[in-house]
Amino acid sequence: MALDYFAPGVYVEEVDRGSRPLEGISMSVxxxxxxxxxxxxxxxxxxxxxxxxxxxxxxxxxxxxxxxxxxxxxxxxxxxxxxxxxxxxxxxxxxxxxxxxGTPAPESQETATRLLTSAKKPSLSFNLKLPEAEGDAPALPPADRIVVTIVESEPKPIEDADPDAEPPFNTGEFFKVVVRSGDRELESFPHLTMNAQADTAVADYVMTALEDSEYLTVTNISGDQGHPLTRRPANGRYEVAPPPYIxxxxxxxxxxxxxxxxxxxxxxxxxxxxxxxxxxxxxxxxxxxxxxxxxxxxxxxxxxxxxxxxxxxxxxxxxxxxxxxxxxxxxxxxxxxxxxxxxxxxxxxxxxxxxxxxxxxxxxxxxxxxxxxxxxxxxxxxxxxxxxxxxxxxxxxxxxxxxxxxxxxxxxxxxxxxxxxxxxxxxxxxxxxxxxxxxxxxxxxxxxxxxxxxxxxxxxxxxxSVRRLISYIEKTIELGTQWVVFEPNDQDLWARVTRTVEGFLTRLWRDGALFGASPTEAFYVKCDGDLNTPDTMMLGRLYVEVGVCPVRPAEFVIFRISQWAPNQ
Missing domain, CATH: 3.40.50.11780 (Rossmann fold)
Known part of the structure; x- marks a missing residue:
């Protein structure tokens, strides 16, 4: 509201005087x-x-x-x-x-993510590294799961090589391991091979290279038999789950x-x-x-x-x-x-x-x-x-x-x-x-x-049902009347609060939640000078008294039957 007016004219002002309807909370979560x-x-x-x-x-x-x-x-x-x-x-x-x-911890291979070759034969298995336990509490597994991606790679480029010299021949055995958590790349290991005797100037043996990983432990399950190309893991994305918390x-x-x-x-x-x-x-x-x-x-x-x-x-x-x-x-x-x-x-x-x-x-x-x-x-x-x-x-x-x-x-x-x-x-x-x-x-x-x-x-x-109904009413009134806090504590506020609560309880009565032939029989809302004295207002308090009559279940249904003679 404006404090003063200086020029002649029509002024339109918004005044919030009505009650605010209460929306019932959910009791079903x-x-x-x-x-x-x-x-x-x-x-x-x-x-x-x-x-x-x-x-x-x-x-x-x-x-x-x-x-x-x-x-x-x-x-x-x-x-x-x-x-x-x-x-x-x-x-x-x-x-x-x-x-x-107390369950025995499963073997690492039981919880490992197994990678297969293109011919569906075992190649590698990955496990997550657990953080160290603190105090008497067992170590919790990492909250985020790790995704390992296998993609194509090539031999390492030869340093200081003659520009006219031919690069190392790509046999197709080389691959790259990318470690991600969500959309974030954590680690990357290129130029890998399944050949344990590989020349380090050309490629890195996968077991040796991933020893430096902060997140993974790797096991060679291919048996080291056959050509490295036939034991190479197939390209793809593999989720590495943490071991169970026991x-x-x-x-x-x-x-x-x-x-x-x-x-x-x-x-x-x-x-x-x-x-x-x-x-x-x-x-x-x-x-x-x-x-x-x-x-x-x-x-x-x-x-x-x-x-x-x-x-x-x-x-x-x-x-x-x-x-x-x-x-x-x-x-x-x-x-x-x-x-x-x-x-x-x-x-x-x-x-x-x-x-x-x-x-x-x-x-x-x-x-x-x-x-x-x-x-x-x-x-x-x-x-x-x-x-x-x-x-x-x-x-x-x-x-x-x-x-x-x-x-x-x-x-x-x-x-x-x-x-x-x-x-x-x-x-x-x-x-x-x-x-x-x-x-x-x-x-x-x-x-x-x-x-x-x-x-x-x-x-x-x-x-x-009675306990939950009263809780429903109490919580709804609590959450739906937050706007009252710091409002001027006068008769106008008392009337607005009364109308707000009465409107909510009237809807409940119409739905059949409250007992009574009329709203006055089903509930009452009191917010007046008898409750809110000058002393309580000096303390910054507003008292509202609400009484409801909840319906109760017909737990025992009794029919009283007797013989009846219409001429008596």
């Missing part, structure tokens, strides 16, 4: 942590990578031409595939390695935990603002393989739950989907087959874990899916990825206020244990959501529970 088959492309070990579909997952975490699963049956690929099968959108994936900790067993818990400031591990996922649901399916693989004991599993579960509860300075809005460890406490704390874990074992384990939170959810039993690495024979896997995909599917089809239950899990061939109604009567009050087989009703497999892991007597936060 997942985060996964576990083992992968490979780490390549734009993905980095231990760091979150954005994945939008299964093909992109294969590009980042699978070997070229592979199905993306592992030989040791890591659960993370099954969880991510289940996420996409059940309607999940984008997710963030953290790889903690491509081999189980951590010692005692470091696994640290790698899983990660470092928040470095955006690594589980902690790194909490630095990705859009991640709203988190799971670590390979906790169960580590437990089953004896890499982590039950107390260590509980410690990592506790950390994930606590991080979801603590989202300072903003409101907590993330939830973690936990997987039940397959144990029978009466057999000690050793793992058993998922098929052996009965509902009473689940109840005993949850009592042993003894952690309650409205920001956690738990599903039982494990599910049976096809294993591409075993000719599609079934394998039991934790249900977290499939369940989180159903959350996302429900958000898209109905809304975040709809309980993610009474839905069919896709990609499921069977259950580790088929819970009946009486057994669910034991588990449901404890906050354990069952996946059940309703074959007798011709309804197939259904997710038959929608509760959080909150204390059983805290009925206000009993349902997943």
């Amino acid at each position: 997942a985060g996964f942590v576990g083992f992968t088959e490979d780490v390549r492309g734009d993905a980095d070990l231990f760091k979150p990578s954005l994945i939008t579909n299964w093909n992109q997952y294969l590009e980042c975490f699978a070997r070229p031409g592979s199905d993306g699963f592992t030989d040791f049956d890591a659960y993370l690929p099954f969880a991510v595939q289940g996420w996409f099968q059940n309607g999940g959108g984008r997710c963030w994936v953290v790889s903690i390695g491509t081999k189980l900790p 951590a010692p067993v005692e470091r696994l818990a640290r790698d899983l935990h990660g470092v928040r400031d470095e955006r690594k591990g589980i902690q790194g996922l909490f630095e990705i603002d859009e991640v709203a649901t988190i799971a670590c399916p390979d906790l169960m693989r580590a437990f089953q393989n004896g890499l982590l004991d039950l107390d260590q599993i509980h410690a990592i579960m506790e950390m994930m739950v606590s991080q979801c509860e603590n989202s300072f300075p903003g409101p907590a809005y993330r939830m973690v989907v936990l997987d039940p460890p397959p144990v029978k406490l009466r057999r000690g704390l050793e793992p058993v087959a998922p098929e052996e874990q009965k509902p009473q074992d689940m109840a005993q384990w949850l009592s042993h874990f003894n952690r309650r939170s409205m920001f956690g959810a738990l599903y039982y039993p494990w599910i049976k899916v096809a294993n591409p690495r075993n000719n599609n024979r079934p394998i039991m896997v934790p249900p977290c990825g499939h369940m989180m995909g159903i959350w996302c599917r429900t958000d898209e089809s109905r809304g975040v206020y709809k309980a993610p239950a009474n839905e069919t899990p896709r990609g499921v061939l069977g259950l580790a244990y088929e819970t009946n109604m009486r057994e669910q009567e034991l588990l449901n009050p404890l906050g354990i959501n069952c996946i059940r087989n309703f074959a007798n009703f011709n309804r197939g497999y259904k997710v038959w529970g929608a509760r959080t892991l909150v204390e059983p007597d805290n009925v206000q936060w009993r349902y997943i």
Whole structure:
């Protein structure tokens, strides 16, 4: 607004007096942590990578031409595939390695890139040089993969040669090795030959020349038999992958935990603002393989739950989907087959874990899916990825206020244990959501529970949909009202903020997320002089009070039927 006017005329000024509509945030972005088959492309070990579909997952975490699963049956690929099968959108994936900790390191020739001759016979093999380890941490493989290019070359030019003399005869055996990382050329070795007896004035033996490489180690696998031309590697581009990262067993818990400031591990996922649901399916693989004991599993579960509860300075809005460890406490704390874990074992384990939170959810039993690495024979896997995909599917089809239950899990061939109604009567009050087989009703497999892991007597936060709806409202208001900061704190601002929040909540009420016959019954927004006194305004504070009445799922449907005589 102009401070003064000096010349007569018409002045047009823009004044921002209206409310600003709030756009709802996405609560359907997942985060996964576990083992992968490979780490390549734009993905980095231990760091979150954005994945939008299964093909992109294969590009980042699978070997070229592979199905993306592992030989040791890591659960993370099954969880991510289940996420996409059940309607999940984008997710963030953290790889903690491509081999189980403590696995014997493969021989260099097993991980080497083999170069063949034009006749498809062995010629050379390349490996990356690893940096030296620091402290007790094992050396991490290079983040960037190296591309080796083999191209034509010629003999070395003779120095101070007679201009009329004929140059050395080019037999066709000479080649050039170019080492690149992305578009950057790192090294170049021209005038190479497979002849170990070559005259250095004419060409360099490949093994001798590449000893000076900072990035590669080379092995002659041609057998030194025959003419150098027949053993020459064929021209082309060859990707040299780093050897797998194999951590010692005692470091696994640290790698899983990660470092928040470095955006690594589980902690790194909490630095990705859009991640709203988190799971670590390979906790169960580590437990089953004896890499982590039950107390260590509980410690990592506790950390994930606590991080979801603590989202300072903003409101907590993330939830973690936990997987039940397959144990029978009466057999000690050793793992058993998922098929052996009965509902009473689940109840005993949850009592042993003894952690309650409205920001956690738990599903039982494990599910049976096809294993591409075993000719599609079934394998039991934790249900977290499939369940989180159903959350996302429900958000898209109905809304975040709809309980993610009474839905069919896709990609499921069977259950580790088929819970009946009486057994669910034991588990449901404890906050354990069952996946059940309703074959007798011709309804197939259904997710038959929608509760959080909150204390059983805290009925206000009993349902997943209520917890996520309130988080959705809180986070949307937080992000959508940033424009209010440093505005003049007066009645005009109070009215604008009130209209902004009321408009957002009215849309939610019309969508069916809030209970009430009218907006006044469904919510209220208060921002007036009763809340904002002169003292609070002197402190630079603006208080807005919002109350909402969320809809709750009809978990128990009761029909009361009696005989009726119309003449009575």
